[in-house]
Amino acid sequence: QVELQESGPGLVKPSETLSLACVVSGYPISRGYHWTWVRQPPGKGLEWMASSHPSGTTYYNPSLKSRLTISLDTSKNRFSLKMTSVTAADTAVYYCARDERHCSGGVCPGIDVWGQGTTVTVSS
Amino acid sequence: QSVPSQPPSASGTPGQRVTISCSGSYSNIGTNTVNWYQQFPGTTPRLIIYSNNLRPSGVPIRFSGSRSGTSASLAISGLQSGDEADYYCASWDDSQKAVVFGGGTKLTVL
Numbered sequence: 297q298v299e300l301q302e303s304g305p306g307l308v309k310p311s312e313t314l315s316l317a318c319v320v321s322g323y324p325i326s327r328g329y330h331w332t333w334v335r336q337p338p339g340k341g342l343e344w345m346a347s348s349h350p351s352g353t354t355y356y357n358p359s360l361k362s363r364l365t366i367s368l369d370t371s372k373n374r375f376s377l378k379m380t381s382v383t384a385a386d387t388a389v390y391y392c393a394r395d396e397r398h399c400s401g402g403v404c405p406g407i408d409v410w411g412q413g414t415t416v417t418v419s420s
Numbered sequence: 421q422s423v424p425s426q427p428p429s430a431s432g433t434p435g436q437r438v439t440i441s442c443s444g445s446y447s448n449i450g451t452n453t454v455n456w457y458q459q460f461p462g463t464t465p466r467l468i469i470y471s472n473n474l475r476p477s478g479v480p481i482r483f484s485g486s487r488s489g490t491s492a493s494l495a496i497s498g499l500q501s502g503d504e505a506d507y508y509c510a511s512w513d514d515s516q517k518a519v520v521f522g523g524g525t526k527l528t529v530l
Contacts, residue, residue, distance in 0.1 A: 332519070334521075341506075341521060341522075341524040342457070342459075342521040342524070343521065344510075344518055344519040344520065344521060347519070356518070357518050359421045391464065391465075395519070397512065399453070399471075403470075403474065404453040404470070404471045405470050406453065406455040406467075406470055406510065406519075407455065407519065408467050408470065410464045410466075411464070413464055
């Protein structure tokens with residue numbers, strides 16, 4: 297059974313770079329899936345941020361693309377997200393997730409496994 | 421980012437059937453499958469419908485999904501107080517090359 301666990305700094309100052317990591321257990325990330333980050337500001341909805349596949353395919357939310365870098369570390373079976381120039385608007389719970397985007401027989405599972413989330417507050 | 425539209429709220433009484441809509445565009449729901457997620461306050465989203473109308477194991481048959489054109493719907497029959505939660509639709513968008521989540525619907529059981 298695959299499990300995901302996020303880690304983050306908790307508190308980040310405005311204009312600094314936010315670094316998040318997600319450790320995956322129960323499945324080698326090098327084998328497949330799109331490893332994904334989703335965030336949720338307090339009291340608001342879910343926002344997809346980025347995903348990366350071990351093939352090298354990477355996607356970013358167009359509205360965040362200029363500030364994001366997602367990467368996979370297959371040796372540690374984890375993936376990471378960096379976000380530059382953070383502001384108070386980036387205060388949120390950040391979730392890592394697994395996205396099975398490959399469709400088989402017309403069945404497309406999508407984002408099916410989530411981490412517990414890590415809370416990040418941007419404040420001076 | 422252009423995202424599917426959901427009503428911000430929905431409500432029903434115990435035992436009733438409620439439907440939550442998700443209106444998108446050709447590049448997302450019109451072309452790709454839809455997932456639905458249930459989220460209770462302070463918890464992680466839970467997948468309840470995938471590929472438009474399939475239920476993961478453990479999800480009650482009371483939950484069903486459908487897609488028609490550029491819209492999708494989540495139906496909950498035999499409404500229970502424990503169904504009170506936020507519900508989100510999601511789909512891949514071919515134009516934006518991104519997953520798009522609907523804005524979410526808060527379901528209240530009266």
